[in-house]
Amino acid sequence: MKPWQSYLRPSWRKVLSDLIGNRTRTLLVVASIAVGVFAVGMIAGSYYIIPSDMNDSYSSANPANIQIQTRPFDENLIRAVERTRGVSSADGERTVSVRMKTPDGDWVSLSLIARTQPFAERIDLVKPLSGAVEPGKNELILEKRTAEKYSLGPGDVLELKLEDDSIRRMKIAGTAQDLTSGIGGMFNNTKGYISDESIEWLHEPYYFSRLLVRVAEGDNDPAAIQAVADNVKDTLAKDGYEIYQIQKNPTNVHPMESILQAIIQVLLYLGVLIVFLSGSLISNTLTALLNQHLPQIGVMKLVGAQRRQIIRLYLALILSFGLLSLVIAIPLGSWAAYALSDFAAGLINFPLRGFRIVPQAILIQIAIGLFVPLLAGIWPVVRGAGVTVDSAISGGSHMQEAPAQKSLVDQGLGRLRSLSRPLLISVRNTFRRKGRLVLTLLTLTLGGAIFISVFNVQVSLNHKIEQITKYFSADVNLDFNRPYPIHQVTALVRGVDEVVSVEPWAIGQANVLNEKDEVVDSLTLLGPPANSPLVTPIITEGRWIQADDKNALTVNEAFMRKVPGLKVGDTIRLKVGTRKADWTVVGIFQFTGINDLIAYSHYDHLARTLNYTASAAAYRITTLDHSLEGQTRLAQQIDARFRARGYDINSVEAGATITNSVTEYIGVLTAFLVVMALLTASVGSIGMAGTLSMNVMERTREIGVLRAIGAYDTMILRLVLVEGLLIGLISFVLGALLSFPITHVLADVISMAIFSAPAQTAFTLQGFVIWLGVVILLSVGASLIPARNASRMTIREVLAYE
Amino acid sequence: MMFEPTKLPLPVDASTPVAALTALHNPKPLLSLRQVVKVYPTRSGDITALKGIDAEFYRGEFVGIVGKSGAGKSTLTHMISGVDQVTSGEVWFEDTPVHTLSEDQKALWRGRHVGVVYQTFQLMPSLSLLDNILLPMEFCGTYQRGKSEERALELLRAVELEDHAFKKPSAISGGQQQRAAIARALANDPPLIVADEPTGNLDTATAETIFSLFETLAERGTTILIVSHDRSLEDRVSRLLTITDGELSEMRSLR
Known part of the structure; x- marks a missing residue:
């Protein structure tokens, strides 16, 4: 007996001896408790860390409460919006698409974002990481992911190919992290920031296309933001600007929060399930332990132990198992929670506040680590402690009570004679x-x-x-900044090897109007040829578009949410360009479930509505090789071919990107x-x-x-x-x-x-x-x-x- | 070295042979069995192990109960020690109706008043001999740090096991384990010791030691009930009961 053990009462020395006497069993029980506690610690920890750090970083970035896509505008509109009631500040954003030469010699797309406001005061702040905080004229600040992906940093000079194929060399003044991008930022993350003074140097006209607004009061209140958004809409309408897309976000909630919460919720359910499983495992092991200890329980009762004394001893043993599991699971769980948060932070692009212990997670772990084993063990312990001395000591070898009838399983097993x-x-x-x-x-x-x-x-x-x-079945999506004659584009595309088909698509933005002809929402109109093989719609109601349709639409299910009660045969009033007209809903198709309104009409009708004559700005191309590599190769060939002939290309993208x-x-x-x-x-x-x-x-x-x-x-x-x-x-x-x-x-x-x-x-x-x-x-x-x-x-x- | 039973710590209420003798002649029995019946229900029908046992046991008696295997000897010890519940009849320990006590009440009563010794020793394998002896004191509330340990060591010294006090039962011989079990049975100074085949697993020399130990205890006023199928017990006990088919068929005083 070790000296410290002599301070324990004999019964507690028994608990200790049971704990360390059978190490394999102790390890088994402790491991089964620790797995559950670890899982809960990991999930609960990240449940607290991720949303809190994500929202904190988002709030600290002075995020835009209202984002509006509209036709090109200049600083006059920004000033007008700034004067609108409820607006605290406004800014215009312009994305210049160029291609940059990577250190490996490849040309990749790069979005260069320009603003009017100084960096330190702007809406949607970026977090400076290295080098200069603000780009000088003809310099850029590279976003963290791009810098990391291509191992670029301050001082490096990027070779950029502009829309007109001319080359510019731009110095990286610093790197910064974008704290405000939502899910879109996860997929389009090759970007940098430039000053608005550099726009013209990049051979682009000086205008903006995205309006960013912060509200003066109630920036965490969706209703207050909505009210200001309505005022801004009026300001834009007065100046004849149509709204292509509008997004509203409160300051304190990251746009990704709901998605992330849902995913963590799933993990949390699984964690609870693991705890439940480990509970049943503990119950199993403790039942076996109590069975094994029956003779000892018998002896203790023989020498005077009462039931409650025995229950107390075994509950103490169970608590010791729980405590041991906590010693393992709490540090491991905290570490894993941080690792998981770090992973999510990298994915969503926000900085973590650093490693920390989450007290709430630890409290949950302690509660689970102690309570679940007790809960799982209470029944075996109470039952074991209630056994009579005779049956405990004799191991039931004395004459026993007549058992009940054989169970069905036993009867079935009895029949297995073959x-x-x-x-x-x-x-x-x-x-x-x-x-x-x-x-x-x-x-x-x-x-x-x-x-x-x-x-x-x-x-x-x-x-x-x-x-x-x-x-989106096309292998290559070719989009111009203005319509080009179909026969010209088709002939040029067909000149490239491996091209199988070319389709002109009409694509446009429209506004949804109410009875008073006021703009209530915006939608994207897509016009593929009526029998395009590149769209295989999942129709939930009505039908797909047909060649003889006029002012007919097949709409996505987002309409059902935004216009409750909408059904096939109803009409929607739209403003396409300057034309206002009623359109009939002929079908509803299932898309991803996104909230943006999308509607299909066939090319011929939509092109006429958009005033395209035998021309289109968007072309969808198919090839024999559907791999991303094959598509990218074809896209590069098409890009080169059209640029060489002076076409105003917006983008040429591989379909699988x-x-x-x-x-x-x-x-x-x-x-x-x-x-x-x-x-x-x-x-x-x-x-x-x-x-x-x-x-x-x-x-x-x-x-x-x-x-x-x-x-x-x-x-x-x-x-x-x-x-x-x-x-x-x-x-x-x-x-x-x-x-x-x-x-x-x-x-x-x-x-x-x-x-x-x-x-x-x-x-x-x-x-x-x-x-x-x-x-x-x-x-x-x-x-x-x-x-x-x-x-x-x-x-x-x-x-x-x- | 031969074990010397005179070194045993004395029971509280029988500190001299005179006191023990007085106790022996006390007309009030320590333990009474009245029409005790025990029936075991089995798949093939009820088996009556005890068929209306009547018996009285007095302080300081050394009683042997002999019988063949299956005669009901062990069942009788279980009824006496409250390890099992009677089907009908009464078990009285002085003024305590043992047959009416709950399991917990019986455990406490047994811990304080009855020391039970089994053929298979029934020591706690995970505890040292010292702890095995301290455990009944703790459970029955007679444990006081220091004093209890002193007494436990005294008991171990009396059964010549002081040097093995911190060993686990598995580290000593069968005879030593049985002596430790007797020391444990004496932990709370019980007036009654019930031993079920205490020498069944021991060699003759060790068995002799155990019997001597019981004799000394009986001389000092502790009532000893030994159950055995071994007729050689007859020469050592003060009274012999024979149990056959659940009935105490013979009862005679030898000394």
Whole structure:
């Protein structure tokens, strides 16, 4: 006895001895508690860190409360808006699209953002990271991601190719981080900042196209922002400006917050599930521990212990397990929470305030680490402490009460006569402790179901992306700044090798008007040829556009939200260019669920409405090679061909660029889910290892008897392995079945978060096959150690086992 | 070295042989069994292990209960020590109706008044011998740091195990474990010791030591009830009961 132990009462020395006397068991229980506590710590920590740091950085960036896309304007409009009631400040933004030569010699698109306000006072502040805070004339500040991606920094000189193919060399004065970009910033992040003095040097006319406004009062109040937005709309209308797009954001909420919250919410649900699983695992282990300790409980009662004293001792033991798990899980959870937050910060582009302990997360961890084991252990403890001295000491070998009738499972097992004797023993052993089997199956089944579901969710989300690409099937999107004759463009495009088809599209912005002809919203009008193979719409109501349609629209489901009660056959009043007219809704199509209004009309009619005559500003091109590389190559060829002939190109983009970015983003999301799935799987595997060890440990004497009557080592090994495999396979079948509803729920929740629309659930064999392999490996692995131990013990050792 | 039972710490209320003798002649029994019946329901029907046992045991008596395997010996010790509940009948310990006590009340009563010794020792494997002896004192509220440890060491010294006080039961021999179990049974100075086949797992020399220990305890006023299937017990006890098929069929005083 160590000196400090002498200060403990004998009963507490027993608790201590139970804790350190059987290290494997302690490790098993502590690990099963720690997994759950760790998961909750990680998720709860990031749940507090991410939104708080993200919103703080956003608020500190003086973000625009109102952003309006309109036709080109100059500083006069900015001044007019600044004088509008409720406006605190306003600024114009202009994005100059150029291409920059990377250090590897490739030419990539670069957006150069110019503003009128000085950097330190502007709306949508950027956080200076290195070098100059403000770009001088003909200098640029490079955004963090671009600087990191291409390893560029202050002092480097960029070679830029302008719209007219002339070359400019621009010095990087510094780097800065964009704190205000929403989801769009995640996919279009090659950018830099220039002073408005540099616009003309880049061979661009001096104008702005995006208006940024901050409200004077109530910048966190959506109603106050809306009121100011209405005033600004009036100011714009007075000067004849149409609104193409308007966005409103309160200062204290990052535009990405709702998406992120939803994703963390999903992780939180999974964390709770892991806690639940680890709870059932703890209950299993503690039941086994109490069974093993029954003789000791009997002895304690024999020498005078009352039930409450025994309950107190074992609850203290459970609390000690909880405390040990907290020692492991709290630091690991805090670290993982910060790592997860850092990952999210990198993805969304905001700075973290630095590593910190989140007291709320730790309190939750402490509550879970202590409360869940107590909750899981209270029943086994109360039951164990209630056992009579006689049955505890005799291990039930005295004459027992007549048991109730055999269960259905036992009756079924009794009928299994065709199996070989050893196999029969394994099967019966599997079902011997039914309560333990149920809890083990529960953990493994749920772990497996989530594991399989994660793969299915990934496929479902990819389906969603495919759904988006149904509307954007072109391999190359060629957009000009003004319409060009179709025959000219088509001939030039067809001159490029591998081009299969070219389609002219009419694309325009329109305003939605109310009964008084006031602008209430804006929408994007898309006009592909009536039978374009590049659009495969998912029609939910009505029909798709037809060649003989006039003033007919097929609208996206966002209309249903913005115009409640809208149905096929209704009319909407639109202002397209200067023309006001009623348009009939002939169909509703399902898109991603975004809130922006999109409507399709066919090319011929829309082109006429937009005053295009046999010309178009947008062309959609297909090729034989649909890979991103093939598309990019073709885009470069087309770009070169048209630029060489002096066409005013807005952009030439490979079709797969955006979908690839979204897929990458979803890949990141599913990586989070896979981590959670692995955590649940690890709870399951700890559970299985524990159950099998406990089963074998309790049956040590029986194994001795089997060996005494001739069972050889391999047979004993096989008995335990078959038992493990049986548990694994049963859990696999149940998990596979359960994965269907879980996939559905998970995919829906995530899809709603990202696309604001439910997912179309899809399934892949991949998850099922991988989990089957994992389960078999787990079963064999978890059985192997107890099986080897059992087969190695001598008959004398085994029969003497207490 | 041969064990010397005279070194045993004395029971509180029988500090001299005279006191023990007085106790022996006290007409009020320490323990009374009245028409005790124990029935075990089994799948193949009820089995009556005890069929209306009547018996009285007095202070300082050294009683042997012998019988064949399955005769009901162990069941009888369980009824006496309150380890199991009677089906019908009464068990009185002085003025305490043991048969009416709850499990917890019985545990406390047993801890304070009855020391139970089993053939398989039933020591706590995770605790040292010293802790095994301290545990009943703690559970029964008689534990006082320092004093209790002093007494536990005294008991271990009396059973020649002082040097092994901090060892776990698995580190000592069967005979030593049984002596430790007896020391534990004496921890709270109980007036009654019930021993179920206490020498069943021991060699003859060690068994002799254990019997000597019980004799000394009985001489000093502790009532000893030993259950055994070993007829050699007859020569050592003051009274012998024979149990056959759940009935005390023979009862005679040997000394």
